[in-house]
Amino acid sequence: MRENVVIRTVARLSIPFIQLFSLYVIVHGASGAGGGFQGGVVFAASFILMLIAFGLSGIRSRLGEKGAMVLATVGLFIYAGIGLLCTLFSGNYLEYAAIESALGIPHIHAFLIDIVEAGIGITVMAVMTLIILDFADREGMIRD
Amino acid sequence: MKIPALIAVLLIGIILFWAVEDMPAFGDPDAPANHHVAQMYIERTRPDIGIDNIVTAILASYRGFDTLGETAVIFTAGISVVLLLRRGGEQ
Numbered sequence: 001m002r003e004n005v006v007i008r009t010v011a012r013l014s015i016p017f018i019q020l021f022s023l024y025v026i027v028h029g030a031s032g033a034g035g036g037f038q039g040g041v042v043f044a045a046s047f048i049l050m051l052i053a054f055g056l057s058g059i060r061s062r063l064g065e066k067g068a069m070v071l072a073t074v075g076l077f078i079y080a081g082i083g084l085l086c087t088l089f090s091g092n093y094l095e096y097a098a099i100e101s102a103l104g105i106p107h108i109h110a111f112l113i114d115i116v117e118a119g120i121g122i123t124v125m126a127v128m129t130l131i132i133l134d135f136a137d138r139e140g141m142i143r144d
Numbered sequence: 145m146k147i148p149a150l151i152a153v154l155l156i157g158i159i160l161f162w163a164v165e166d167m168p169a170f171g172d173p174d175a176p177a178n179h180h181v182a183q184m185y186i187e188r189t190r191p192d193i194g195i196d197n198i199v200t201a202i203l204a205s206y207r208g209f210d211t212l213g214e215t216a217v218i219f220t221a222g223i224s225v226v227l228l229l230r231r232g233g234e235q
Contacts, residue, residue, distance in 0.1 A: 030195040035203065069226070076219050079212050094208040097192070110195045113204045120215050127222030134229040 011053035018046040026121045030110050036120025043121065044128030056136055059129075068130040075123030079116050 026039030051059045063071075083094040091098020096112045168175035189201040203211055 029197065029200050029204075031197055033197075035200060065226075065230075072219055072222055076215055079215055083208070083212065094212065096205060096208075107194055109193050109205070113193070113195065113200065116204050116208070116211075117200075120211070123215050123219055127218050130222050131225050134226055138229050 007053050011049050015046050015050060018049070019043060022046070022121075022125075026117055027114060029117045030113050036117035037124055039117075040121035040124025041128060043125040044132070047125075047129045048132050051132060051136055056133075059133070063129055065130065065133055068126045068133065071126035072123050072130065075119045075121070075126065078119030078122065082112055082116055082119070 022039045022042035022045075024039075025034040025042060026036055027034075029035035029039070047059060047063060050062070082096075086095045086098050087093055089098045089102040091102075096109045099112065100106075100109045168177075172178070185198055185202055185206065189195070189198045193201045193205050195201055
């Protein structure tokens, strides 16, 4: 697949736009259709396209198995950390209104939801990439 | 063809279609699902949270604990796939 100029050129052109669109979907979650799950899957789709076009070594130089594993954990810890942050402001676990009333900033509730959505997106993206990396490695179908 | 299996499938199918009769019509405002907490979500999302998307408000704020569990489920599924598929550490 590596010598196919058309696939490599189209992938190189479209991957940045796919990733930009996925970030838009994640950030747009509070005001329209979107959210962490959808945006994370779209981001993982860009990595799958990268795997098809550039092979295993092409994707491993950007996001390897170890990096994807760390990112999956980091996303979950962002979510759980926001929950713990609410208990530090003397609220219940995941009670964002406690932070809002303690700091007195009016729109921080929506901002915290955006952070939580970003955490979900990171975890979903990393897990999808991890699965596709292990499948490609095991099947021996995609070689560079 | 197995006759007992066919009879069982037909029987369960008849029961299911019989139950469909009792379901509320699509978009019925008097349906039980529209009476419980849906009205509260629609009225209070804007003053409580300050965002426009009611779905996101329910997903990330009103039922945030549920979504945290969902994320943990996805994480666990990924770890399980890695444990099952990845080759041994020797190579």
